[in-house]
Amino acid sequence: MTSPIPTGLSRRELNKAATRQAIADAALALLRAKGAGAFTVEDIAEGAGVSRRTFFNYFPTLEAALASVVDSFLEHALIEFRKRPADESVLESARAALMALADPMAAAPMAELFSLTQDNRVLARSELEAWDNCTSKVIDAVRERLGSDTDELYLRALAGSVISCGKAAMTVWFEACGPDLSPASLSILRQQLINAMGLLGSGFATPANLPGSHHATSTSPSPERF
Amino acid sequence: MTSPIPTGLSRRELNKAATRQAIADAALALLRAKGAGAFTVEDIAEGAGVSRRTFFNYFPTLEAALASVVDSFLEHALIEFRKRPADESVLESARAALMALADPMAAAPMAELFSLTQDNRVLARSELEAWDNCTSKVIDAVRERLGSDTDELYLRALAGSVISCGKAAMTVWFEACGPDLSPASLSILRQQLINAMGLLGSGFATPANLPGSHHATSTSPSPERF
DNA sequence: CATGGTATTTACACTAAGTGCAAGTTTGCA
DNA sequence: TGCAAACTTGCACTTAGTGTAAATACCATG
Numbered sequence: 001m002t003s004p005i006p007t008g009l010s011r012r013e014l015n016k017a018a019t020r021q022a023i024a025d026a027a028l029a030l031l032r033a034k035g036a037g038a039f040t041v042e043d044i045a046e047g048a049g050v051s052r053r054t055f056f057n058y059f060p061t062l063e064a065a066l067a068s069v070v071d072s073f074l075e076h077a078l079i080e081f082r083k084r085p086a087d088e089s090v091l092e093s094a095r096a097a098l099m100a101l102a103d104p105m106a107a108a109p110m111a112e113l114f115s116l117t118q119d120n121r122v123l124a125r126s127e128l129e130a131w132d133n134c135t136s137k138v139i140d141a142v143r144e145r146l147g148s149d150t151d152e153l154y155l156r157a158l159a160g161s162v163i164s165c166g167k168a169a170m171t172v173w174f175e176a177c178g179p180d181l182s183p184a185s186l187s188i189l190r191q192q193l194i195n196a197m198g199l200l201g202s203g204f205a206t207p208a209n210l211p212g213s214h215h216a217t218s219t220s221p222s223p224e225r226f
Numbered sequence: 227m228t229s230p231i232p233t234g235l236s237r238r239e240l241n242k243a244a245t246r247q248a249i250a251d252a253a254l255a256l257l258r259a260k261g262a263g264a265f266t267v268e269d270i271a272e273g274a275g276v277s278r279r280t281f282f283n284y285f286p287t288l289e290a291a292l293a294s295v296v297d298s299f300l301e302h303a304l305i306e307f308r309k310r311p312a313d314e315s316v317l318e319s320a321r322a323a324l325m326a327l328a329d330p331m332a333a334a335p336m337a338e339l340f341s342l343t344q345d346n347r348v349l350a351r352s353e354l355e356a357w358d359n360c361t362s363k364v365i366d367a368v369r370e371r372l373g374s375d376t377d378e379l380y381l382r383a384l385a386g387s388v389i390s391c392g393k394a395a396m397t398v399w400f401e402a403c404g405p406d407l408s409p410a411s412l413s414i415l416r417q418q419l420i421n422a423m424g425l426l427g428s429g430f431a432t433p434a435n436l437p438g439s440h441h442a443t444s445t446s447p448s449p450e451r452f
Numbered sequence: 453c454a455t456g457g458t459a460t461t462t463a464c465a466c467t468a469a470g471t472g473c474a475a476g477t478t479t480g481c482a
Numbered sequence: 483t484g485c486a487a488a489c490t491t492g493c494a495c496t497t498a499g500t501g502t503a504a505a506t507a508c509c510a511t512g
Contacts, residue, residue, distance in 0.1 A: 040467090
């Protein structure tokens, strides 16, 4: 039988991917329906049409299933990063790659996860892990670009800072706009990402509480919370 | 009986602190003796002479008891940071505060934890949480210094980057020197911390794959590379 | 120093996480 | 077609983490 789509993946691999996705989807659906911490692995497994044991074949913990949203969100940016020309500065590439995150399709699940897990400690831990994971991947990508003899401290400090700044931009954006994905809101996100990379590139030299600062950030002292 | 030490703490508070420390110590001792993941909360409680339930009154998880080592390590640096003059640049204060970490007394438990948990992902998660926790505290400290009207993005991006760079320096140092706490090794750690802050302050402008790579310099000027 | 109020510890019971194992089912391949 | 490898499942088991109520330790009174 010839596969209708000439994909390089075997049926086994397709099935696995589908199962994994089904589990992640079921987890997110339950998060939506019941709120954080109000459902079990068994519930997720049932929702995904799979046994409890199989759940654990795919994800080590319940939170990991939810954090897979963050994973694919960040993976998205990483792919963009690798597409950038090798002679571009790392920070410029990072800026460009992060722009991909301000896309409705990419940001939607992430923003939803953000809004649903604001106050959950356990879940936050898995999110941290996802960001950290991404940092490792950025380190690899940058090393690949700059050569394997690049100073290890430079690599790690740079990658860590880029991710921290990306995270900061996301956090500030979300606190200002909430799960709003309108073009206006996403434009603010883009601007925050650009600003964050700018701060990093300038060594945080600009005292940001000075009057200058003609950014699109007149939203920052916004008194409204949502 | 008058208390021999005129401390302002009640016996209750002293007992609590002692119990907490006993639990953390017992956890670290077990980690040393049996290795990561080879002992239970019950073991720790027994080692600390306390009931299992009491353990959970002090720490939410087993890993948290071990990560308390990281907590107090970072707390140490934070205290130094707050001691710095308010008109100093944040990066300079951070550099000075991080120097406190290259002290045998402070670094010893941390280095040991590092070497004992290299390959444990559950434990790594709690360490991540400790660093993240510290980031929040740095944000507060910096906001306190620069005024509450400081741009939130600036605060978060700066604090996150500083912590990332500190972490990078620790990681690189540990990978190079292992748990060695000799003056020579600690001097390397200090230099890595200085270099990391220098990179941050210069916007990562220095192409690090240049020959000499002894960039203890180029800290002060901030070339607007963006 | 007795006495009562409050904080802390403990035992017990319970739900749910996570893992090892062996048997069943599906897929890939010759 | 049939076999080997990968995947799924059920079952049993240990441990994490939490609620509750009784017991114990601390602290302030008179």
